[in-house]
Amino acid sequence: MSQVPPAREGVHEPLPKRAVVGYASGDFANNLAFSLGTSFLLYYYTDVAGLSAAAVATMFLVVRLWDAVADVAAGRLVDRTMTRWGKFRPFILFGAVPLLLLSFLTFHVPASFDLGTKLLYAYLTYAVLGLAYSLVNIPYGSLASAMTQSVRERARLVAARFFGAAAGGIVLTYVIAPQISALKAQRGTLTPGRYQAQVQAVFTHTTLAFVLVGTGAYLLTFLWCREQVVRTQPRVSLRETWQTLRHNTALALLCAASFCYLTGLFAVGGASAYYAQYVMGDIRWMGPIVLVNSGISIVAAPFIPSAVERWGKTALFQWCGLFTVAGGVALFLTPAGAVAPALVFLGVKGIGAALINTVMFGLEADTVEYGEWKSGKRSEGATYAIFSFTRKITQSIGGALGAAALALGGYLSATAAVPDPVQPESAVTAIRVTMGLIPAVAALVAMAVFWRYPLTDRRFREIRDETEARKAARGRATASDGRAVD
Incomplete structure (x- = not known):
């Protein structure tokens, strides 16, 4: 592809409002697929689909590890691309519909x-979905570092991104969960096969609608x-990219x-x-669960730039785990059935x-600037790809942990004959451990790891x-003697 001459190296002025809204729209669309x-x-x-929790746990581990590798490949492709529309935006334009x-x-x-065929189909479609997501999300995530170098403006973009993601999560949950709850209420009047067909129709119609909205x-x-x-x-070579990332201590600690x-x-x-379904008593509570989590995100999003300006991103990231632990x-x-305390x-x-x-x-x-400062090479795509690689590994392990906990707890998967089996108490306990204790322990370890992070906003x-x-x-120097200077 032909390379477009660069316009400016440093951009610190305020972004127009529509740029911030446009960036939020991207993660709204991302989360129609991701969330x-x-x-x-x-x-x-x-x-x-009627697959066992143990089979799904293995599939999540394998496929999401593949997703992590796909992220690195996507980052390399992004770093080697330049078009008349820029480096990142063409991937978003042409990757949306697929x-x-x-x-x-x-x-x-x-x-x-x-x-067996269902499981094979699930492996193949989920793996290709992960590759397509990498080819859109890596450029989308890298776009922020190419839009501005201002600390405050980047905070605005990050807040807008999370606002869009939260909105996407709320929309899809309130579209899907009430419909499934209504079908469960009617299951006594539906044959088992008809019940599962109706639930399948909910997902079919929703995902087709998301194609239009997301595009x-x-x-x-x-x-x-x-x-x-x-x-x-x-363009940065693969060896130069590795050297850039190998010396990027800030990126390494952030990823850890x-x-x-x-x-x-x-x-x-x-x-x-x-x-x-099994602790609060009805899958319709899925909507309020997402609304509480995402609603807090939406309410907090406008205040995050001010919070970053006052305390700094490093301090906020270091101590926010206390909320997760508590x-x-x-x-x-x-206790089961205590809906109000659970939502709180x-x-x-x-x-x-x-x-x-x-x-x-x-x-x-x-960390893009930190890596450039350390090595002299700027590599937005590869830096974001390494970061996204870490996120995909956590999706692999976290998703597998959730499914494995169900399997260890003896969770009974739905079948055509028994679409809504009674779960043993051990399965319900496994669900509660996954929702509460696993993230609390993980947050404590994260806070200990991040303690040595070197890049405060002032240092940035x-x-x-x-x-x-x-x-x-x-x-x-180049202008004075006509040759490039390293």
């Missing part, structure tokens, strides 16, 4: 297949977001802490539908999750300014 998978795919596989169609196929396991949201990202921070050096935090959070995602332990101790403690956990998921993306964007500004001064000096 659908984290919130409902385990439930879909066990209670609609990604959303693959989400439809993933939630459409043919009922006529036997269990429109991605288009806003493409049209309204612009890449203004453009690197001027030649995020690994711990997110393993706990992703274990919760798959367990939420089961918690609503809320998780309290949630585990909440989910809300406390939600504060921690909101801060973790919001601030970590701002920290990741800062110093590094950014020093890097820009180097670039200016190289430009003056």
Whole structure:
């Protein structure tokens, strides 16, 4: 592809409002596929497709490890791409429809297949979905570091991103969970096969609708977001990328802490539908669960830039795990059927999750400058790919933990003959452990790991300014003698 001459190296002025809205729209669209998978795919596989929890646990581990590898490959591809639309936006434009169609196929396991063929179909569709998601999400995540170098403006983008993600999660939950709850209320009048067919129809119609809605949201990202921070050096080789990342201590510690935090959070995602059904008493509570968690995120999002300015991203990320610990332990101790306390403690956990998921993306964007300062090479795509690789590993382990806990607890998967089996107490306990104790322990470990993180907001500004001064000096030297200076 032909390379477009770069416009500016350093961009610190305020972003237009539509750029921020466009960036939020991108993660709204992302989460029509991503949150659908984290919130409902385990439930879909066990209670609609009829796969065992143990088989799904293995599949999640294998496929999501493949997703992690796909992220690195996608990052390399992004770093080697330049078009007249920029580095990142073309992937969002051309990847939107394939990604959303693959989400439809993933939630459409043919009922006529036997269990072995169903499992093979699930492996294939989920693996290809992961690859498509990488080719859209890696460029989307990298786009923030190319839109601005301002600490405050990046905080606005991160807050907008999480606002969009939360909105996407709320929409899909309130579309799906009430319909499944209504079908469960009618199951006495439906034959077992008819009941599962009706639940399948809910996922089929929803994912098809998301193709249209998500494509429109991605288009806003493409049209309204612009890449203004453009690197001027030649493409970075694979060896240079590795050297860049190997010396990026800030990225390494961020990935390690995020690994711990997110393993706990992703274990919760798959367990939420089961918690609503078997602990709170009705899957319709899935809607309020997501609303409490995401609602807190939406309420908090406008205040995050001010909080970052006052306390700094590093301090917020370091201590937000306390909300996860307190809320998780309290949630585990909440008795079955106590809906109001459960929602309160989910809300406390939600504060921690909101801060973790919001601030970590701002920290990741800062590590791009840190890596450039250390090595002289700017590698947004590879840096975000390594960060996303870590997130995919946590999805693999966290998702497998949630499914494995169900299997160890003796969870009974739905079948055509028994669409809603009575669960043993051990399975209910496993669900409560997954929702409360696993994220609490993971947060404690993450806080200990992140203690040595070196990049405060003040230090980031110093590094950014020093890097820009180097670039200016190289430009003056090139202009004076006509040759490039390393």
